[in-house]
Amino acid sequence: MAASTLSEVARLAGVSLATASRVLNGSSRKPAEDIAERVRDAADKLGYVPNAQAQALAKSSSGLIGLVVHDIADPYFSAIARGVQEAARQQNRMVLLASTSGTPADEKQAVAAFAARRADSMVIAGSRSVREEDKQGNAELAAELDRYCRNGGQVGVVGHPVVGASAADGYHVVEVPNEELAAGLAGQLAATHDGGFVIIAGPEGLYTSDDRVRGFQQGLADAGRPAAEVIRTGFNRAGGFQAGQALAERIKGSKERLCIFAVNDVMAIGVTAALRPEGVWIPRDATVAGFDDIETLRDFRPALSTVHLPLEDIGRLAAGDPDTPPITGTVKLRRSTEAPVGPQL
Amino acid sequence: MAASTLSEVARLAGVSLATASRVLNGSSRKPAEDIAERVRDAADKLGYVPNAQAQALAKSSSGLIGLVVHDIADPYFSAIARGVQEAARQQNRMVLLASTSGTPADEKQAVAAFAARRADSMVIAGSRSVREEDKQGNAELAAELDRYCRNGGQVGVVGHPVVGASAADGYHVVEVPNEELAAGLAGQLAATHDGGFVIIAGPEGLYTSDDRVRGFQQGLADAGRPAAEVIRTGFNRAGGFQAGQALAERIKGSKERLCIFAVNDVMAIGVTAALRPEGVWIPRDATVAGFDDIETLRDFRPALSTVHLPLEDIGRLAAGDPDTPPITGTVKLRRSTEAPVGPQL
DNA sequence: GATGATTGGGAAAGCGCATTCCCATTGCCA
DNA sequence: TGGCAATGGGAATGCGCTTTCCCAATCATC
Known part of the structure; x- marks a missing residue:
């Protein structure tokens, strides 16, 4: 990766290194316009590209x-x-x-x-x-x-x-208000769902997962519902799939309509995928909700109830963008948790 | 971002800059073990982290x-x-x-x-x-x-x-064999589909899109089928959605079962999403195929027929990994292009 | 034991640039 | 017109590191 250097540019333009630097890479001191132009021409001719490494070294940033x-x-x-x-x-x-x-x-x-x-x-x-x-x-x-x-x-x-x-x-x-949002989701689900709840969670100790579990349980409690059973599995689609397989038998063997909360969307999709070939239909035989509201998954059917998280804003905020709105999520109830005879969309 | 420097380490270890460099940042010359240890200790004590910028500058890589x-x-x-x-x-x-x-x-x-x-x-x-x-x-x-x-x-x-x-x-x-693969897809689709074909493509001039269109048409021709109509739209979900809306009327107004080839998966999903609320069911009233075989979309139902591309390998190869297998794709026929009364998976 | 071959540490010259001084001009006011 | 401030270009230093070159010490060889 050799390339032409500032000093080459300076020499060609017939000016000093300092002047060339001032012209090309923004400084508080602006050389005269005619000189500046000469330097720019030289830089152009040589295809000069400033070495960011060297700049970083020199100004330590x-x-x-x-x-x-x-x-x-x-x-x-x-x-x-x-x-x-x-x-x-x-x-x-x-x-x-x-x-x-x-x-x-x-x-x-x-x-x-x-x-x-x-x-x-x-x-x-x-x-x-x-x-x-x-x-x-x-x-x-x-x-x-x-x-x-x-x-x-x-x-x-x-x-x-x-x-x-x-x-x-x-x-x-x-901060991502996982706990409150999960509680909110549980509350809204409890309002329309009479049966029991099951939580498909990630491995114990994973904060994100644990927070959502805790919040969901709290929400259930606030709604006067008994705590949900928690199934621990992988924090990804495969984990959800596995849990779904384990649940299939139970759902088929009982007439209770279970509401399954997977702690993230991808797991929820896994659960659904495992249930489908077993003949367990969502939301007819069981309902499913996720968390995150992943964009690519929005066309999935039955549309997944979930909690919307402004992931992009989260990234922006973490990167130090000052004018990012504060992070809040929204519960999105969709088809996957509707009553069995809901509208058909 | 000030941090301790190599010369500080060298001083603390009582050796020269050169020696410190040799022991800490891999060189062909290995200093004696006792000296090396002293240097490592010093580096540890100071929490020395080599400045990659400076290294890059010095060895120009x-x-x-x-x-x-x-x-x-x-x-x-x-x-x-x-x-x-x-x-x-x-x-x-x-x-x-x-x-x-x-x-x-x-x-x-x-x-x-x-x-x-x-x-x-x-x-x-x-x-x-x-x-x-x-x-x-x-x-x-x-x-x-x-x-x-x-x-x-x-x-x-x-x-x-x-x-x-x-x-x-x-x-x-x-090289991604878009053209051949699209032709292959067309061939396989033509084998089981009697009706007409429509292609939902990106804007003209986009190579990836154009290649896939050309290949698909070629495949149809090879199978003795008339060329498909091409609808140009955005190369993303929104484009597919829009095209889907435009197609809905036509599909509903005719008894012909159209096969729709969208030049990528995301567009295919958009098409399907637009068709669904119009009451056009896939694969009952029309069939849909995409391209890319996006992983996140694999649980989508009806499962999307598409062409699998080893995207990860493509990235690896482009990044210069020598032992990446050559890039080939595979036609994946799934539910979205099955006969109306196919198996239920 | 003297000589050449080896080993291994140190001094110093950059890598490409920003920046601080320094100095020659120019412009201004009295 | 003399003196001073202001302007603007240049020389030189240093950012943190690698690497060549040099040299002292050790080793092997006859």
């Missing part, structure tokens, strides 16, 4: 913003990524991407890599967990983040604080 | 790989992004992300930004077009890429060469 997600192909994360990307664009910066497989150890590595690149800020979008096996990784991640912040870095975390991270400044959490 | 997509939240692109990300991970590099809104002018800017950051390579995933309005942008993009390649950059383009780019070396195109 890289214009980079790091983004850590579990899986960029997951629609939940890619929606957040879009928000981050937009914020970065506005701030005239670039985003560095890191997909970790979701383990804190990988995330720590990503953070270190971002720090090495002297990213001005970073956003961590993976869901936090307190599982025993992640303990060590969490501690290391927290330490790494802490160091990064102490060195002046800005970090935005989506959802829950990184476990064990001390509240340094520069450390910023985008 | 940034370890960066740029990725240009239209929209990172689009499942097509995010799948490719996942592949790129994995390849990058394997090569021990990081990916720089740029979402352009799809105009060549924006893409050019992204390329320039990557070049400024001295990315070792980059992949361009947006679909190429020859539309008149993009002419100028295309030319500029081509020039920018050309310059980048001349300076030793590697670029991988998905699908079609950038219009006007000279075949410099370092310039690498991942």
